[in-house]
Amino acid sequence: xxxxxxxxxxxxxxxxxxxxxxxxxxxxxxxxxxxxxxxxxxxxxxxxxxxxxxxxxxxxxxxxxxxxxxxxxxxxxxxxxxxxxxxxxxxxxxxxxxxxxxxxxxxxxxxxxxxxxxxxxxxxxxxxxxxxxxxxxxxxxxxxxxxxxxxxxxxxxxxxxxxxxxxxxxxxxxxxxxxxxxxxxxxxxxxxxxxxxxxxxxxxxxxxxxxxxxxxxxxxxxxxxxxxxxxxxxxxxxxxxxxxxxxxxxxxxxxxxxxxxxxxxxxxxxxxxxxxxxxxxxxxxxxxxxxxxxxxxxxxxxxxxxxxxx
Amino acid sequence: xxxxxxxxxxxxxxxxxxxxxxxxxxxxxxxxxxxxxxxxxxxxxxxxxxxxxxxxxxxxxxxxxxxxxxxxxxxxxxxxxxxxxxxxxxxxxxxxxxxxxxxxxxxxxxxxxxxxxxxxxxxxxxxxxxxxxxxxxxxxxxxxxxxxxxxxxxxxxxxxxxxxxxxxxxxxxxxxxxxxxxxxxxxxxxxxxxxxxxxxxxxxxxxxxxxxxxxxxxxxxxxxxxxxxxxxxxxxxxxxxxxxxxxxxxxxxxxxxxxxxxxxxxxxxxxxxxxxxxxxxxxxxxx
Numbered sequence: 001x002x003x004x005x006x007x008x009x010x011x012x013x014x015x016x017x018x019x020x021x022x023x024x025x026x027x028x029x030x031x032x033x034x035x036x037x038x039x040x041x042x043x044x045x046x047x048x049x050x051x052x053x054x055x056x057x058x059x060x061x062x063x064x065x066x067x068x069x070x071x072x073x074x075x076x077x078x079x080x081x082x083x084x085x086x087x088x089x090x091x092x093x094x095x096x097x098x099x100x101x102x103x104x105x106x107x108x109x110x111x112x113x114x115x116x117x118x119x120x121x122x123x124x125x126x127x128x129x130x131x132x133x134x135x136x137x138x139x140x141x142x143x144x145x146x147x148x149x150x151x152x153x154x155x156x157x158x159x160x161x162x163x164x165x166x167x168x169x170x171x172x173x174x175x176x177x178x179x180x181x182x183x184x185x186x187x188x189x190x191x192x193x194x195x196x197x198x199x200x201x202x203x204x205x206x207x208x209x210x211x212x213x214x215x216x217x218x219x220x221x222x223x224x225x226x227x228x229x230x231x232x233x234x235x236x237x238x239x240x241x242x243x244x245x246x247x248x249x250x251x252x253x254x255x256x257x258x259x260x261x262x263x264x265x266x267x268x269x270x271x272x273x274x275x276x277x278x279x280x281x282x283x284x285x286x287x288x289x290x291x292x293x294x295x296x297x298x299x300x301x302x303x304x305x306x307x308x309x310x
Numbered sequence: 311x312x313x314x315x316x317x318x319x320x321x322x323x324x325x326x327x328x329x330x331x332x333x334x335x336x337x338x339x340x341x342x343x344x345x346x347x348x349x350x351x352x353x354x355x356x357x358x359x360x361x362x363x364x365x366x367x368x369x370x371x372x373x374x375x376x377x378x379x380x381x382x383x384x385x386x387x388x389x390x391x392x393x394x395x396x397x398x399x400x401x402x403x404x405x406x407x408x409x410x411x412x413x414x415x416x417x418x419x420x421x422x423x424x425x426x427x428x429x430x431x432x433x434x435x436x437x438x439x440x441x442x443x444x445x446x447x448x449x450x451x452x453x454x455x456x457x458x459x460x461x462x463x464x465x466x467x468x469x470x471x472x473x474x475x476x477x478x479x480x481x482x483x484x485x486x487x488x489x490x491x492x493x494x495x496x497x498x499x500x501x502x503x504x505x506x507x508x509x510x511x512x513x514x515x516x517x518x519x520x521x522x523x524x525x526x527x528x529x530x531x532x533x534x535x536x537x538x539x540x541x542x543x544x545x546x547x548x549x550x551x552x553x554x555x556x557x558x559x560x561x562x563x564x565x566x567x568x569x570x571x572x573x574x575x576x577x578x579x580x581x582x583x584x585x586x587x588x589x590x591x592x593x594x595x596x597x
Contacts, residue, residue, distance in 0.1 A: 023449070047445070050479075055438045055472030062442015065377075065427065066450060086435055086469070094420050094429045 004160035007142030009034035016042045025049050027074040033103040035073045057083040061090045064097040076102030076118030091155045092128045099149045105159040106246035107279040107287045114278040123251025125157045126224045132156040133224040135194040138167045144175035163284045166199040180227040186216035190234040190241045194220045194253045197244040203295035232264045240305040241269040249273040268308035270301035311397045312366045320596035322529045325356045327589050330558045332391035338578045340408035346568040348388035350492040350553040355392045357532045367397030370424040379440035381460040383417050383430030398425035434467020441473045444485040458487035462500045477546045478517035485546040486539045492555035494566040519547040526551030
């Protein structure tokens, strides 16, 4: 178990060394998003922006217009929500080279409660033209996603979480923006997941294997641009689909997947995610269980999807 | 052409009249657009683009250029006119303003025409962009200056004040922001819609230098304000220019209704006639 935000912070440290144009901005949450590590090492390349996210985003936009590569960091609710129109009209319409780090994504934020549990970022970011949208699953993948983002000339949003999560990839796992990773090959059912739900999907697949069901698990770390080919090839093979995300179902990763599948190769589909409700305070694991975001629900939905296939 | 250049008084007046002619013609031809706030910023833009901004219309991305960031981006008739008249593109294309396929979008997109630094149209956002550019240039040890053009409407947005707070925090004395303070907005006088006065005290209390310009249509007063701003250190400077919305066209002056109204044929003819008379008077005065 490792922190995804540590992956974010370690990648920034690496970029600090390899790319002098990289600068970092935070909105009084540097200790929480771990950009404090970059601040300690590169104090002149770190800009405290105070609790003023709209200005932080467009200041980053202005910095990018002078040739710098700003990485902006705060909690996902604030970066994606408070400054949505700045991201839309300045960053995306202007195709500015700004990287947005949405920390503390998901209900697994825990005790801080609903106000701080970002569940909508993917829905509201993926409707924006020019945006690249990454939801890495673990420490290594987050680190690779941040390094990859620095190489993209344009807006990128990276979502990561607060808690330590299972490590399901390694330092050597290939990572390419826009190319989904098949974590486990299978022929009976496709499970598409992102973020923390990839580990849950792998657990569910293990359970299904005990019943003789061979599930394929796809880690959809890039929500946009979406890997149509990987999704379509998989469901053509398996004939049914479960999506799993720590996000609002409306407009989230599953919606993005279904926009592809419904048009290209419709198959019986079940979805695991947040069902049009806000979260609440509690321990992360308790919340994941209460809101139906564990391998148990994926398993149930898998059985339903398999039944519909027949 | 490389700027800044020095203009004679006659050239200044004639350039302002030319710009007002462009504004009226563009809005009339397009059947939509924003004449009022374009006309109020005319003398400020003629002065900046000709006599102060370091830029080269043949080399829009020149590293040494000063950066002009429009915060009140609805004044595209004024923006496109000045960019065309200083040589960024052919003024003959001004009549494509707001038409399908034209580079001259209703609100600007930063990629075209040449000479634009940033897209915009959503008030409150571009003071932050100007702040970011000024911060980035200063961080890189560059001496380019950043100019902004804001307005009382732009200063009703909370985002603007976040930027104003930050620019003082980072001691950005390479940033000079004009406020085209014409005091009228779509729904009426700003003090009845949402009061912003006293703007000078607000900027001062946010640790900015403030220069008040009594008449924002007086070239000498505008130049004096910029000259002074260029000497000020340690903090950004706001130049609050008292202007008249619709300036130069008698029936548009001080009328909130002309914020986004289009002159009909009769009004258009009348406006052009007034501008012809102004031009004739200037030519006569300086003959």
